[in-house]
Amino acid sequence: MTTLADPVPGGRPGDVERADALSGELTGRGVHGVVLAYVDTAGIGRVKTVPTTALASATAWGVGMSPVFDTFLANDAAVATDVLGSPDGDLRLYPDLERLVVLAGQPGWAWAPVDRVTQEGGRHPGCSRTFLRHVVADAAREHGLRFKAAFEIEWAVGLDSAPDGEFVPAATGPAYGAIRQVELSEYTAEVLAACAAQGVDVDQIHPEYAPGQFEISVGALDPVAAADRSVLVRQTIRAVARRHGLRVSFSPAVLAQGVGNGGHVHLSAWREGVNLHTGGERRHGMTAEAEAFAAGVLARLPALTAVTAPSPASYLRLKPSQWAGVFTAWGLETRECALRLVRGTAGRRAKQANLEVKPVDLAANPYLALGSLIAAGLAGLTSGAVLPEETRGDPVRLDAEEAAARGVRRLPASLAEAVAAFRGDEVLRAALGPVLADAVTAVRQGEIDAVDGLDDERVAAAYRWKY
Structure with a gap:
C-alpha cells in the first residue's frame, strides 16, 4: 500500500520507530544498503544509497540531493528554467517505507522509492512522485x-x-x-x-x-x-x-x-x-x-x-x-x-x-x-x-x-x-x-x-x- 501523506521533517508518526525496526531486520538478513530511487524529468532513474543503519535518519530527515537533476537530460547535460537548473539549493529524499523491498537480484541491497521535499519541509513542485500522489x-x-x-x-x-x-x-x-x-x-x-x-x-x-x-x-x-x-x-x-x-x-x-x-x-x-x-x-x-x-x-x-x-x-x-x-x-x-x-x-x-x-x-x-x-x-x-x-x-x-x-x-x-x-x-x-x-x-x-x-x-x- 502506498503512503499518501507528504513526508515531514522529523518523520510522520511512527515512521522513525518503524525504520529502526526495519534497519535491524534488514541487517539480520544480510542487507547492507538501501537504494533511494526516483525518476527525473528525462525518464532516467536516479539514486542515492545509504547504509542500512542510516535508514531511520533518512526517514526522519531525508537525504540530500540537488534539484538540478530536474533539468538533466538523458546524456547528463543540464538545461535550465526560471526556477530549476541552477547549482543552488538542496532537496531531501524521503523513503516510502511501505514500498521498501529487499532486492532479490542485488544481494545485500534493499530498495525504496522517495518523495523529494524542500529544505524547509515543503512539497517540492518538481517531484513527479509527489505530483502523482496528489493527483x-x-x-x-x-x-x-x-x-x-x-x-x-x-x-x-x-x-x-x-x-x-x-x-x-x-x-x-x-x-x-x-x-x-x-x-x-x-x-x-x-x-x-x-x-x-x-x-x-x-x-x-x-x-x-x-x-x-x-x-x-x-x-x-x-x-x-x-x-x-x-x-x-x-x-x-x-x-x-x-x-x-x-x-x-x-x-x-x-x-x-x-x-x-x-x-x-x-x-x-x-x-x-x-x-x-x-x-x-x-x-x-x-x-x-x-x-x-x-x-x-x-x-x-x-x-x-x-x-x-x-x-x-x-x-x-x-x-x-x-x-x-x-x-x-x-x-x-x-x-x-x-x-x-x-x-x-x-x-x-x-x-x-x-x-x-x-x-x-x-x-x-x-x-x-x-x-x-x-x-x-x-x-x-x-x-x-x-x-x-x-x-x-x-x-x-x-x-x-x-x-x-x-x-x-x-x-x-x-x-x-x-x-x-x-x-x-x-x-x-x-x-x-x-x-x-x-x-x-x-x-x-x-x-x-x-x-x-x-x-x-x-x-x-x-x-x-x-x-
Whole structure:
C-alpha cells in the first residue's frame, strides 16, 4: 500500500520507530544498503544509497540531493528554467517505507522509492512522485474515484560482451517463439523468481517481436504503487541480466529500424469497489463516466505524447502499422488504436476491464505519465466528453474524409511536434503546475537540441543504453 501523506521533517508518526525496526531486520538478513530511487524529468532513474543503519535518519530527515537533476537530460547535460537548473539549493529524499523491498537480484541491497521535499519541509513542485500522489488524492476527494494501473515492460536483451555501444541480440529465435524462450530460459526464470521474492505478481513473460526482445506484464496496483513497481521491475531485470552476462535496454528504439520497446499503460477507474469500465449502458459496457474519462485521454493524446513518448528515440518507434498506436483513434481490442478498450474475459470483466494507452514507452517518467493521463481523463469526465465513432482495423487505411469524421489524425511524428502540442494544452500544464510543466518543456527541448543533425541510426545509438 502506498503512503499518501507528504513526508515531514522529523518523520510522520511512527515512521522513525518503524525504520529502526526495519534497519535491524534488514541487517539480520544480510542487507547492507538501501537504494533511494526516483525518476527525473528525462525518464532516467536516479539514486542515492545509504547504509542500512542510516535508514531511520533518512526517514526522519531525508537525504540530500540537488534539484538540478530536474533539468538533466538523458546524456547528463543540464538545461535550465526560471526556477530549476541552477547549482543552488538542496532537496531531501524521503523513503516510502511501505514500498521498501529487499532486492532479490542485488544481494545485500534493499530498495525504496522517495518523495523529494524542500529544505524547509515543503512539497517540492518538481517531484513527479509527489505530483502523482496528489493527483490520485484529489481524484478521490473531488470525484470519489480510485484507479488501478499497470505498465507493460518491453526490453531488448543483448550480449554484454558486444563491442562498446553496440547491440548484439542475446537470442536469435523468432518473435513469440519457443526457440527464443529456451535460449534465455535460465535468465527469464531468475527474473520470475526475483519478482516473486519481491512481492511482484507477474501475469506473463514471453518473447516479443523485435530481435532479442521480451515483455513482462505485472499485476495492477494503485497508480503510485504501479509507477514504483515499473521502476523496481526494471531495476530487477537489469540486475539479473548482469548476473547472466547480458545487457538490457528499455530504450524506445534500440535499433533505428523495426519495432521498438513499448511501455503501454493499462488504467481503470473505480468507485466504491466497482469498475466503471464494465457493466454500464454505453458502448461495450462502459459507464458514462468511463466513456467520458476515455474521451478526455483521447482528446489530449497529441499533447500527452510529450510526457509519454519523451525521447527523440520515441519517434523512431511511433510508426504506423507497428501496433504503436500513432493515430487519435480508439477501438475495442484494436491494437493499432492509440486507445484500446480491453473488456477482459467473460466472467472476469468486473475485475479486468480497462483502457490501454499505447503511445507510451519506457523513456517516460512513469509518475509523470500516469498523473498526466489521469488529469486528461478527469478533464473529460468534468466536461462530459463523448468518444467519437470507434475504429476497427488499422486506422492508416481510412480515407481522409472518414478519418476526419471520426476525429482520427496522426499523433506527433517528432518530439518537437509533441512539445508544441504540450505547450498549447492548458489542462495538462495546469495539472503539472508551472514548475514541473516548464521542466518538461525545457528538458524536451534540450533533447531535441542534443540530437540536432543526427540521422536515425545515430539517434538510436545515442539513447540505446540510457534507459
